[in-house]
Amino acid sequence: MGLTSDKVLALAVLAALGLFVGTVWLWPRLARRGWRAVSGRVGLLLSTQLMLFTAVGLAANQAFGFYASWADLFGQEKGQGVVVDHTPGRGPLRVVDTRRVPGAASARPEVSGQIQKVDIVGRTTHIATPAYVYLPAEYFQPQYRKRVFPAAVVLTGYPGTAEKLVDKLDYPRTASTLAKEGRMRPMILVMLRPTVAPPRDTECVDIPGGPQTETFFAKDLPDAVSGHYRVAREHGSWGIIGNSTGGYCALKLAMHHPGVYAAGAGLSAYYNAPVDPTTGDLFHGDEELRNRANLSWYLKHMPAPDTSLLVSSSKVGESNYKATLKFIERVKATKLTRISSITLESGGHNFNTWRREIPGTLEWMSGRLGGR
Structure with a gap:
């Protein structure tokens, strides 16, 4: 068991x-x-x-969702191998299973949407990872058969499991409900964990001589999803959301790659990549790489990115509250990067807090993405 x-x-x-x-x-x-x-x-x-x-x-x-298995708990995770599929004609994304949206009234995808479990292999980074893709009901309806949809990548914290985004944080059900209520546009969600080289926490960094995680999320993942689904490809059609480590990654990817991600939302995020036993040496002495991983440094020393950011915290219960206020002021000083925030009176670093923030986050994201 x-x-x-x-x-x-x-x-x-x-x-x-x-x-x-x-x-x-x-x-x-x-x-x-x-x-x-x-x-x-x-x-x-x-x-x-x-x-x-x-x-x-x-x-x-x-x-x-701290640990996914006994091997993960005891530091014996063996999932570091990289799978490169050389089968002719097979793309970088493969659907391995389908399931209904939790709590949906109908199992018919044209009524309630569908969740697909997929395997993704990056064409340039060769990083392999599973993910879940939520397709809204409109995706399957005949009148929308030529329509392309905006998409948002959704990331867990570390170590996290992608299943928790579906079953505990209720992203698909929340998106479906909001769309039916007219509070957001139908959107494709690509749900996975940022730990694409388990058990290592790469902090979405292109590690010298190691996993090129930032490139995977900035290039390989959007390419794989856009090549398989009817996702809008034009600028402004992609966003990224995450909590904790995933929140840091979401903000960083939107800032570093505004041409890919028009909006990034960090729930309970931090603003600089840690270096600890779970990460190992992320930068290998590369000072420029280390500085770029510090979001406040990036805003101060690099050209302001043309993107929209959302951050969240709680006045009581979250350790990032003061850092979040400073980050907001730093973004406002750029005059180009847009910043929004969700501030709760109280709330811890946990699923219950993030569930309170996700509806507003999805509405905010929907208002900032294009697609037709």
């Missing part, structure tokens, strides 16, 4: 309850002196607390 399995969580909860009941039941028998009684009490207490922490940890992982 996998780390995120409901059965594993249920077994952990039952084991914790069983140990608690056992401790209460056996405690009078062990309330004696002697090394055996003392060892029994210590063993019961440690076992109960360990299983309780395990159950809480599994529940938190289910809610927030």
